Every structure is written in structure tokens, then in C-alpha cells.
Amino acid sequence: MTAVLVPLLAALWVFSPSSFATTSNGSGEINALPIPVKYTTGSKAACLADSFSIQFDSDVPADLSAASDRVLERIKKSQHTYLTTTSGTEFFPSLKCESEVTELRLSLSSDHSLSIFDLAIKPVEERKGLEDYTLTIPTSGAATATASTALGLFRAITTFENLVFKIDFSLPSSPGVAEGGDTAYLPFTPYHIDDAPAFHWRSILLDTSRHFFAKQSLFKLLDTMSAVKLNVFHWHITDSQSWPLALNELPELAAKGAYTPRKTYSEQDVAEIIQFAGERGIDVVMEIDTPGHTTVIGNSHPDMIACNTHKPWTGWANEPPAGQLRFADPAVTAFTSRIFSAAIKLTKSAYFGTGGDELNEQCMDADQPTQRVLKANGWTLNDALKNFTAETHGTLLSAKRTPMVWQEMVLAHGDLELDKNTIVDVWISSADVGAVLDKGFRLVHASSDYFYLDCGQGGWITENVGSNSWCDPFKAWTRMYSFNPYTNVTAVQRPLVLGGQASLWCEQTDETNFETVMWPRAAAVAELWWSGGNADGTFPRSAVDALPRMHDMRYRLVEKGVRAEPLQPEWCAVHPGRCVLGG
Amino acid sequence: MTAVLVPLLAALWVFSPSSFATTSNGSGEINALPIPVKYTTGSKAACLADSFSIQFDSDVPADLSAASDRVLERIKKSQHTYLTTTSGTEFFPSLKCESEVTELRLSLSSDHSLSIFDLAIKPVEERKGLEDYTLTIPTSGAATATASTALGLFRAITTFENLVFKIDFSLPSSPGVAEGGDTAYLPFTPYHIDDAPAFHWRSILLDTSRHFFAKQSLFKLLDTMSAVKLNVFHWHITDSQSWPLALNELPELAAKGAYTPRKTYSEQDVAEIIQFAGERGIDVVMEIDTPGHTTVIGNSHPDMIACNTHKPWTGWANEPPAGQLRFADPAVTAFTSRIFSAAIKLTKSAYFGTGGDELNEQCMDADQPTQRVLKANGWTLNDALKNFTAETHGTLLSAKRTPMVWQEMVLAHGDLELDKNTIVDVWISSADVGAVLDKGFRLVHASSDYFYLDCGQGGWITENVGSNSWCDPFKAWTRMYSFNPYTNVTAVQRPLVLGGQASLWCEQTDETNFETVMWPRAAAVAELWWSGGNADGTFPRSAVDALPRMHDMRYRLVEKGVRAEPLQPEWCAVHPGRCVLGG
Structure with missing residues (x-):
């Protein structure tokens, strides 16, 4: 079992999202909801290789293995596109994949052998640290997630899943939510995420x-x-x-x-x-x-x-x-x-x-x-x-x-x-x-x-x-x-x-x-x-900043068959920042 | 073509529902929503014969014939039970059918040959009378509906459909909505209905x-x-x-x-x-x-x-x-x-x-x-x-x-x-x-x-x-x-x-x-x-009186696959009159 902690300069870390400039979808450069506590992102879209898989550095509890199978299956099945009028084609100027993420490698950094289930039912005062994880997704090659528990790795693969979009390179851009595509990609590689829940x-x-x-x-x-x-x-x-x-x-x-x-x-x-x-x-x-x-x-x-x-x-x-x-x-x-x-x-x-x-x-x-x-x-x-x-x-x-x-x-x-x-x-x-x-x-x-x-x-x-x-x-x-x-x-x-x-x-x-x-x-x-709150510990975070993440999650849920209600007209979902007060 | 107007003593007519005593489900003795403008009901449950059919006294427009086929199919498929804790068994002391309605016979009382469609798109000032109908359902034998147009007969068969319930005689009573049954019946025969919309x-x-x-x-x-x-x-x-x-x-x-x-x-x-x-x-x-x-x-x-x-x-x-x-x-x-x-x-x-x-x-x-x-x-x-x-x-x-x-x-x-x-x-x-x-x-x-x-x-x-x-x-x-x-x-x-x-x-x-x-x-x-309003022309009607009809329609819609939301806890749906202010 190997700890795959990616060395990072502390200065690169951004405490989300107050100090971030917004990007085309207005959400900061990460789409995961809940937003990770600490992360950096890059600016290159990377596709998932056809052979993409989730690998483990060691034996893991059966429920983590099953969870990883479910994530893989859902990634394969999903047709969820990026919520802009260009449906994510803006990330691919040449309209093809230029680099590939080959696998997601999961590592337990301790000899913690408890299942997700065992960890989930721990008393609340013992939960600190159990859900923490780091996740690094390069522009090319293997992504890695590290945690000290199977529960942490479960949170990591959940985050990974929610960063993946689909694109159909043959699709014309449109002002609404596109019909979906077959090519899986992550829009803002490299990602470095160091996450832990504020409350248990x-x-x-x-x-x-x-x-x-x-x-x-x-x-x-x-x-x-x-x-x-x-x-x-x-x-x-x-x-x-x-x-x-x-x-x-x-x-x-x-x-x-x-x-x-x-x-x-x-x-x-x-x-x-x-x-x-x-x-x-x-x-x-x-x-x-x-x-x-x-x-x-x-x-x-x-x-x-x-x-x-x-x-x-x-x-x-x-x-x-x-x-x-x-x-x-x-x-x-x-x-x-x-x-x-x-x-x-x-x-x-x-x-x-x-x-x-x-x-x-x-x-x-x-x-x-x-x-x-x-x-x-x-x-x-x-x-x-x-x-x-x-x-x-x-x-x-x-x-x-x-x-x-x-x-x-x-x-x-x-x-x-x-x-x-x-x-x-x-x-x-x-x-x-x-x-x-x-x-x-x-x-x-x-x-x-x-x-x-x-x-x-x-x-x-x-x-x-x-x-x-x-x-x-x-x-x-x-x-x-x-x-x-x-x-x-x-x-x-x-x-x-x-x-x-x-x-x-x-x-x-x-x-x-x-x-x-x-x-x-x-x-x-x-x-x-x-x-939790902003980087300085204050509450609340900005709902205006969270809105694109909320739209993204809402459309992800609908695609999974969950009847989540729409937050705004579809026009708003693909025109980030335009349906806010004064926007 | 024969007009089948059933002779009735005017004194028997009840202008719904203010002058009605409520029955076990609190709705007055009729469950149709919208409630007919004028009706009388009896106190005998009558089953639909296995051979029950909808017949026409003459050639009718194709869209009426198709509508009647749909009604028959839905009556056959429905499992909707009466909303009481006894699921309708209260209407059958002997737990079996004692009389049967054999058919619903539709008669056009005029030589109006227009289709439902033709009638529906008439200008509003020409709509008066086009939707009117009478419907008579005996305890035994043939039910009859009469109208001067296909649209009126369409409204009549819609009313008929919404008066039919299912019962499973082997089912124990329960405090909730029963699982449904196979036997179709109408709880309050004989019905005499003379209906017309208040607004067009x-x-x-x-x-x-x-x-x-x-x-x-x-x-x-x-x-x-x-x-x-x-x-x-x-x-x-x-x-x-x-x-x-x-x-x-x-x-x-x-x-x-x-x-x-x-x-x-x-x-x-x-x-x-x-x-x-x-x-x-x-x-x-x-x-x-x-x-x-x-x-x-x-x-x-x-x-x-x-x-x-x-x-x-x-x-x-x-x-x-x-x-x-x-x-x-x-x-x-x-x-x-x-x-x-x-x-x-x-x-x-x-x-x-x-x-x-x-x-x-x-x-x-x-x-x-x-x-x-x-x-x-x-x-x-x-x-x-x-x-x-x-x-x-x-x-x-x-x-x-x-x-x-x-x-x-x-x-x-x-x-x-x-x-x-x-x-x-x-x-x-x-x-x-x-x-x-x-x-x-x-x-x-x-x-x-x-x-x-x-x-x-x-x-x-x-x-x-x-x-x-x-x-x-x-x-x-x-x-x-x-x-x-x-x-x-x-x-x-x-x-x-x-x-x-x-x-x-x-x-x-x-x-x-x-x-x-x-x-x-x-x-x-x-x-x-x-x-429209009460018998004396005043508005509004009583929502408390309408509540059982609303529950009944809501469960009918859900059974048809319409995601109609519940109005009250299920306990209330089967305990008429108990979930009102002061009830």
C-alpha cells in the first residue's frame, strides 16, 4: 500500500471559492457539489481513456469495490453535458481529445481495514478525519486518490464522478441543455483536491x-x-x-x-x-x-x-x-x-x-x-x-x-x-x-x-x-x-x-x-x-457563486432518474451569471 | 336514434351539494369531480356485469367511439378503491354483487352529427348546451346517457367512469388506501344526473x-x-x-x-x-x-x-x-x-x-x-x-x-x-x-x-x-x-x-x-x-364538502400515472371529515 500524496506548493492552494475568478460557467473552476474545501484546478480538458478504470493499490473492503463499480457504470452511462450554450465544445478548440486520463488509482494511506459501512456508523465524535481525502487528476495519465479510510476513498470517487462531463463533438452548439454525448472528459485538469467535511x-x-x-x-x-x-x-x-x-x-x-x-x-x-x-x-x-x-x-x-x-x-x-x-x-x-x-x-x-x-x-x-x-x-x-x-x-x-x-x-x-x-x-x-x-x-x-x-x-x-x-x-x-x-x-x-x-x-x-x-x-x-463557510470562516458562502454548481447537480440528478425540480428557466442554466439579481 | 330521457319527479332533484346529508365518505352521495350541477343518488351498490359495454343508439362520430373505448379500457384496468378504512366493503354486507349494471347506452337526442373535436372548437358564445348531458344508472340493467351532442355524451361517459370503483371481496379492511380489486361497481345506485357546465x-x-x-x-x-x-x-x-x-x-x-x-x-x-x-x-x-x-x-x-x-x-x-x-x-x-x-x-x-x-x-x-x-x-x-x-x-x-x-x-x-x-x-x-x-x-x-x-x-x-x-x-x-x-x-x-x-x-x-x-x-x-356556485347562486362552495372528491380524484390520477401530489396524510383520505379545522 502506497501513499500517493502529490507534493504541492502551499501557495497554490485556494480556499474555495471566494478568491477565485469565475470562469465561463461562473462557478469557479470546479463543478463538484459540495465544493471541496481546498483545491486547485488547471485549464486543460482531458478525456477519459476508453480503457479508463478504477484501480486499488491494495485489498479494499467489498463495499468500496462495489461503489467503484457503480461509479464506473454511471460514468459510462451518463450523457451529462457542460452547462453552457456551447455544451462544453469551448474546451476543445480542435474538437477532439488531446490528452487522456487513463485510470483512477485509489490508495489507502493507513492500514485502516474498515468498510464504508463500519465507518459510516461510527459515533459522531469519532468521525473526524474518516471522510478526508486527496484527489489529483492530471491532464494526462493516472489520477490518484488517497485517504486513510475506505470512506474517504468513497468520497473521492464521488467527487471524481461529479467532475466528469460528456461531449458529442458532432453536436452543434445550442442555447439549451444539449442532448448529451459519448466522450467523457474533465474540463479543468490538472485538479488537486484536498477535502474534508466541515461538519460530521x-x-x-x-x-x-x-x-x-x-x-x-x-x-x-x-x-x-x-x-x-x-x-x-x-x-x-x-x-x-x-x-x-x-x-x-x-x-x-x-x-x-x-x-x-x-x-x-x-x-x-x-x-x-x-x-x-x-x-x-x-x-x-x-x-x-x-x-x-x-x-x-x-x-x-x-x-x-x-x-x-x-x-x-x-x-x-x-x-x-x-x-x-x-x-x-x-x-x-x-x-x-x-x-x-x-x-x-x-x-x-x-x-x-x-x-x-x-x-x-x-x-x-x-x-x-x-x-x-x-x-x-x-x-x-x-x-x-x-x-x-x-x-x-x-x-x-x-x-x-x-x-x-x-x-x-x-x-x-x-x-x-x-x-x-x-x-x-x-x-x-x-x-x-x-x-x-x-x-x-x-x-x-x-x-x-x-x-x-x-x-x-x-x-x-x-x-x-x-x-x-x-x-x-x-x-x-x-x-x-x-x-x-x-x-x-x-x-x-x-x-x-x-x-x-x-x-x-x-x-x-x-x-x-x-x-x-x-x-x-x-x-x-x-x-x-x-x-462549511468561506475561507475566513464566515458564513454564508455566496449562493450566486454556488448557482452553477446547483444547476449542474440538478441536471445530473435528473439524468439519474431523480425528479429534482428546475431552479430557473433552462436559459439560465446555460447562461451562468445572467439570472441573478442585477445580473 | 331515440331520446332516452328518463322521467323524473322534479321534487327528487337535488341541487348539489348544500342540501345533502353527507354519507360515510363525507362527500355527499356522489363522487364525481366536478360535481354535477343536478343529481339524485340511491343507496344500493351495483356491480358492472362482466359483459359490461358501452353501446350507441346510432352512428356516432369516430372520436366519441374512440373515447368510449378508452373509458372501457381504463375501467377494466383501474384498481381504484373507495376511500374509507373499509375500502368499500361497507357497501356489500354479503360480500358479493347482488345486482348488475349491464351496459351504458348512449343516445343523441338530436341529429347533431358533429364530432367532439368540431364541438370543442366552437366559439365560446356558441358553447351553451353543447356539453350538457343526462345520465341515469339503475341498480340493475342498462344505464343510459343522453345529450344533444357527441361532446355532451363524452362528458357523460367521463362522469360514469369517475363513479366506478373496484373492490376485492377477499381483502381485509385497513386504515389506508387498499391495494385495489377486480370487481367494478357503483356505490350509490340509482343515479340520475342532469349536468351542464356553469362556464364555457x-x-x-x-x-x-x-x-x-x-x-x-x-x-x-x-x-x-x-x-x-x-x-x-x-x-x-x-x-x-x-x-x-x-x-x-x-x-x-x-x-x-x-x-x-x-x-x-x-x-x-x-x-x-x-x-x-x-x-x-x-x-x-x-x-x-x-x-x-x-x-x-x-x-x-x-x-x-x-x-x-x-x-x-x-x-x-x-x-x-x-x-x-x-x-x-x-x-x-x-x-x-x-x-x-x-x-x-x-x-x-x-x-x-x-x-x-x-x-x-x-x-x-x-x-x-x-x-x-x-x-x-x-x-x-x-x-x-x-x-x-x-x-x-x-x-x-x-x-x-x-x-x-x-x-x-x-x-x-x-x-x-x-x-x-x-x-x-x-x-x-x-x-x-x-x-x-x-x-x-x-x-x-x-x-x-x-x-x-x-x-x-x-x-x-x-x-x-x-x-x-x-x-x-x-x-x-x-x-x-x-x-x-x-x-x-x-x-x-x-x-x-x-x-x-x-x-x-x-x-x-x-x-x-x-x-x-x-x-x-x-x-x-x-x-x-x-x-359553479351553490344552489342559490352564491360562491364559494364548501371546500370541506369537496375534500373527499378531491382525494378521490387525486388517487384516480395517481393510478393513471399522473404524479398528482397528496392533499393530506393518507390517514385523512380514508377518514373523511377528520382533517378539517375543528374536525
């Missing part, structure tokens, strides 16, 4: 309860996440509306709670999804939201649910159907622990989500069984919640899993004495970040004012006059991209910011439209958390 | 310039429009960004103006699209927007375009690229007439859209060639526009086509002395309706504050801080449905209100997402303009 928690949340998503849809989501180096899938698998998780130990939950027998995830399905994700560098963090968001448990265990489908739901829940666990009841607490215990056996992540959002107090106050328990124990509702949480979280901690909760669990119910490693998702507002940090918890930025993909679809609770989305307006990618992770964060608190998440709650989303709602906006979120 | 202009606008839509996508759109009885396709075929219309007489426009050679509509394509639409009861009104929204003409005729792709575009156009026809120039006027002349030869409609929106005065004020013409003639810009309009509209009028324009042509440029038959699309605001009517013009409601499908997708002009849609917020279907066509309309002006339109401008929409953006919202618009 780069997440997508999908809710599979309001609507069911078949396994194949999740595979496609995970594949797309890996194309932009997202590394956590926050799987909000159950909620009040349906219970698709078919647990062998508690089969009644899905038998009576899934929308239909087909709309379930068997334990085998869950294993396949986790395997598929892990092989693509993604940690699957399953969430079973409790004690709220659990009405559907009442289908099989009506005695465990307070105000079960109460009419009206208004006032008794944030959305229909009303109903939540009688968490003061020791039997309910024990049952919840059994659910968690059964579920975590299926997962490989160090983390498990327990929810804790939107507890409805009116429901508990009116619930006689709950009130009897409180009275008998001299408890407040918060006392009961603390007890419930201690026991159910205890189940996770015993199994060496760290809980992940929504912000109310540290801000809304007094001190629940959560384990200090608990990860808190901030969702209500980015203004709540400081309060969470002041309590010493690590957090993931997932606030609805920036990162909710479902905002702006109109109010879905039907009223005769129409209504707006509760978190209106729609969050454009530029809004998401403009987020500063360190606003109201002290220097000493910065390490508590693990990263961020784009969340897709599925009241108005199912398999028909989820890709449109998610992509390419989530790609902007991926860049925010991978690439 | 029920339109969708699609912009095929910001992004190109292949012919097959337009076919699918037209098919879906016909399923909800929309009758006008406003085809905004060109704009500043691309010119996909390949005119044989002026080939340079598309040769240099289409995004790519494939992204064009040949004259044959246009003919096929118009034919496909006509056979489905849809009039294709083509629009070539002038004198603004024409930058792309500068690709082939740079001398005809003022401020052609001016940098910055800001201030010089409402969106990039800047550039519009030098309409003061007699050569440009003559050229525009040639374009219209070539285009109208391709169309069959009585109408042709000439645009007239968003003229940029700064561009013309700064354009030396334009200023020279104005000075030479002693003209104001409005004088020049009047001259341009008189000539170009004259071309249409000579060819017996009525112009359709955007509201600025009657409100923003003085009196342009338009032909009094000109149809005006109100788009800027519904508040402008009165001003248009006061000038005596007929109008189509297409205002952005109610009917723009593209609002709320976020600002697409890229800025570093993110921005909102100019016409934020997103228009939920309930907002669209809440529109009152007669607000600020005097009794005497009411006949000037032809109907309405849902418009989809495609800056952020292409083939990947257009179905999601359009459906099922446009189905609510279809009902608004077909079904």
Missing part, C-alpha cells in the same frame, strides 16, 4: 408515517444522498397516522397500524435499508417518536393512548388524529421500552431517536387514567415525563445507544435529566439554538425557519377559505444556504454544533412528489454542512 | 418556453384535463427564453431559438396535439406573446429586438433575458403579422393569444431605432403600440380569429381600440376585474392572487440571502376554490365573465415536476368553473 452530521429526515415509502424509494433517496455526501438518514419511521414498522416481537403494532399489509417495513427490509445506506456512507438513525405522535398505537393497544382520535382534534393535538401515550402509566412506559428494545436490535447506528416533540397537555390533563397515576404518586406531568424518559432512554443507554430528541425535551418540560450525550434537534426556530447550547447539549440544526422542506405547500387542514403553510414561506435553496451555524453560538460552544438537517415531513408528500420537494434543495444543505 | 371557458395555461415539454407530456396533460372536464388549453408556446415552434415559413425562429433541435414542435406535432386535444373536448388556444416576451427572436433577427439580452436585465425586463420587439418599426410589425399568419394556419381554435403583458418602457425609451420612428411619426409609445396591435390583430381578424390578450392591453396603454370581441385574461390581480369589465370586454379569470400554480416556489432570481416568490404564498386548492367569479361584477356584466384558468408559468417547472405542481389543484379549478 449532514442529515435528511424523511417521515414514513404520514405516507408510506416503499423500500425502492428509500434506496433511491439514499443513493442520491450519497451523491452529495450526506451522511445521516434520520428515519422518522412512525407517527400518529400509521405504524409501518413490522417488529417480530410486537407484530400487532404494524398488523393494526400500517396503512395496508404491503405498506410495512419487515425486519428484513430494515436490514436491507441499513445495509444499503451503510455501503453508501450513511448512518441510519431510526426514530420512534414518543410519547406524542403515537395515536396509531391505539389501534392495537387502545388502553395505552389518551384522547385516542378525540373529536375535535383541534386543541387536543397539533394535527389529526389526536392521541398520545399515557406515559405516566408504568405499563405504558414498560411497553415503550419494549418497542425501543425491539427496534434498536434492528439498527446499527450509535443513535436512536425518541422524539419528545409536541406533547399535548390538554389531552393529559383531561385523561382520567393519567390523572389517577399523577395523583397517586404526587407527580406533576413533567415528573411523569422525567420518569418515562429515564426508563425508556435507559433502555437505549443499556444497549449503548445515544438518544436523539427534539428540542422540547430540553426546553419545554423542566429538567428531564437527560444523558449529557443526548443529541438535540432544534426544529421550532433557529432562535432556540442558544437555549439548547446553554444547557450543554450537542445539537443538530434542523429549524423550520430554514430547513423544513415541506414549508410553503399551503395549509393542509381543510378550511373553506384556504390557508397557508404553518411555516410559510417555502424555503428556497438560497434561504437554506444562507444559514450561519454559529449565529448566537459562543466560541466555546462551537464544538456542540454537530451539523444540520433538511427535514421532509410528509403530510403533503408521498412517493409521487418527494423527490421534487427534496431535490435539489437538499443538495444546497449538503454543501452547507460539508463545505 | 375552463382553462389551463402551460408555458413551454421557459422549459420545453415533449409532445407526450402534453398528451398526458390533455388527457388529465379531460378527466375533469377542462375545455381550453391556453398554450403559451413561446417566450423570451426559447422558441420551440418550428414554423415552416419562418424556420429560423426555432432553428436559432429552440433550446435544442429536439426541443421543438414541428407543424406535424402541433397538428397532433390539437387533434389529441380536440378529441378530448379541448380547444387549444395558442399564444405567441408580443411585443414583450420575445427576446429569443433576437437569436435569428437581432435587428428586431430592443435591449437584446441587456446587462443588467434588472430594470430592463421583469425577468432575464431583457429584450422585446421594436414594435414601432413597420418591418417588425409586418414580421409579427407574418408569424401570426403562419401560426394561425396551424390552429383550429376561434381564438389566438397575442399577449401584450409586461411591456418594458425603459427599454423602448433607450432604444434609438424606436425613438427615431416615434419622432419621425410624432408618436407616443402608446401610439406605436396601437398601430402595431391594429396591424397584427388585423391579421387575426382577417383570418376570422378572435384575439386573446393580457389585461395590460386594455388597462395600461390607453385605448388601443381593440376589437370588442377580444378576450382579456386578468392576471395581475382579481381586483382589476372591474376595470376590464367597465371597458366592456369579456374576460377570463386568471389572476395571480388565486390561480397561479407557480406561486410560492421561492424566488428564482438568485440572491445570496434567498427570496420569496413574487406572488407568494403558494395558492392551495382551497384558496383557488374559494374564488367568487362575480365579486365586483354587476348583474349586467355577468355574461362577460367567460370562466377561468389555472396558469402554470414554468420558470421553476419542467417535465420533472409539472404534474405535481398542477394536480390535483387544477381539478379544484375545474370544479369551480364547471359546477
